[in-house]
Amino acid sequence: MRTLIDFDAAPAFAIPAIDARGGPTVCEGMLLEGPQGWGEFSPPADGGDTEAARWLTAAAEPGTVGWPDPLRGRVPIAVPVPAVGTDRAHAMAASSGCRAADVTVIGTADSLAGDIARVAAVRDAIGTAGALRCIPYRRWDVDTAVRAIEALDEAAGGLEFVEHPCRTIGELAAVHHRVDVLVAVDASAADLAEVTPGALADAADLAVLRCGPLGGVRR
Template structure:
C-alpha cells in the first residue's frame, strides 16, 4: 500500500485561523495522494510518533482502500463558536444556519462572566429548540467542573452535553456522579488500560484522525456502548480534505443522534480546495461523499508553507511515522 502513495511529493501547507478567534489553531500539515484520492496528514505537532501514525493511517485510508458505503447522504453539523465576544458569537450562530452550537469556554474564574455572556448570546441566536454544547478541552479539576457546569447550564438555557471537562477517565467518572449535564468523552484521549467509556461518560466523541481512520473509529463506536458524536479532532485543525473523513464516518454509523462537530472549516482563513468544494455548512448540513475533495492547485500554492525549517520538520516527521506503519 505504501508503494502506491506519493509521499515524497506531498505538499506541505499552513492555513491560519481567522483573525480574532482566540484558542483556534492554524491548520498545518501535508496532503497525501493515493491511487483513489487524497488525504490529509495533520497531527498536532506535540503528538507522539505512535499517535501520528494513526493520523497517517487515516490520511491514506480514503485514497487507497476507500471508505465504507454510507447509509445517509448528509449529516447535521454544529457551528463552532470560539472565544469571541457575545455579539460576535450571536452573529456567527445566526449566520450559520446550524441548529446546534459548540461553544468554547475559557474555563478561568476571571473569565466566567464572559463565558456565561457568550452562552446567553448563543441561546438567544439559536432559540429554545437549538442545542448548545460546551467545549472545555480538559481545563478543570473535578471540583471546579462540578461548580461551574451547573452555572453554565443555566446561562445556556440547558446544555446538551459538556465535552471533555476534565483530563482523566477517573476525573470524568467522579464528575459524572456530581452533575446532571451529560458528559462527552473523546475516545482517543483514553489510554489502552482505561475502563470502558460507558463507565466515565454518557457520550463517546469520535475523531477519525487520532483513532486511525473511518474503519477503526467505526469499531470503537461498535464497542463503546454509548451514543456517539463525530467531531473534528480536538486540539487540531483540518481543511475540508481532512474533515471529509469525519463525514464519511458520520455517513456510515447506524445512528447519528447529535449534530456532528464537523463545521470547523469556518474557523480557518481559507482552504486547500476550491470554494465550491469547501465543506462549509449549508442550512446546518454537510454532504457525505465517497471520497475527499481534491486540492485546488491555486489554493495549495496560496497556503504553501514557505518556512524551510518547518517544511523539513514535516518531511522528517512523515518519514519517521511511515516506518511505524
C-alpha cells in the same frame, strides 16, 4: 488517477485559523491523493510520532481503501466557537449556517461570566432547537466542573453535553454522578487506553470519535 500516494508531490497548505482561546494560529498539513480520492494529513503541531502516525493512517484511508458505506444520508455538523467575545461568538455561529455549536469555555472563577455570556450568545444565534455543547479541554477539577456545568447549562437553556471536563477517569465519574448534563469523553485521549468498559460507562454517557487521532474511520 494515481495508483499509489506520491508523498513528494503532495500539496502542502498553511491556513490562518483561530485557536481555542481565540488567538491566531495556523492549520498546516498536506493533501494526499490516492486511487480512491483525497485525504487530509494535518496532525497537531505539538503531537508526537505515535499521534502523527495515526493521523497519517487516517489521511491515507479515503484515498486508498476508501471509506465504508455510509449509515446515514445526512449528518449535521457543528461550528466550533473559540473563547472569543460575545459579539464575535454570535457572529461566528450565525454566519456558519450550522444548527449545532461546540463552544470553548475556560470555567475559572475570573472567566466564568465571560463563558456564560458566550454560551448565551451562541444559543441566541443557533436558536432554541440547536444543539449546544461546551468544550473545557479537561481543565477543571470536580468542584469547578460541577459549578461551571450547572451555570452554563442554565445559560444555554439546556446543553446537549459537556466534553471531557476533567483530566482523570475518576474525576469524570465524580462529575458524572453530580450533574444532570450528559458527560462525553474524547475517545482518542491517550489516558483512556487502559480504562475498562465498566469504568468508562461509569464516567460518561457519550464518546466523541475523531477520525484523525483515532487512526481512521474503521477504528
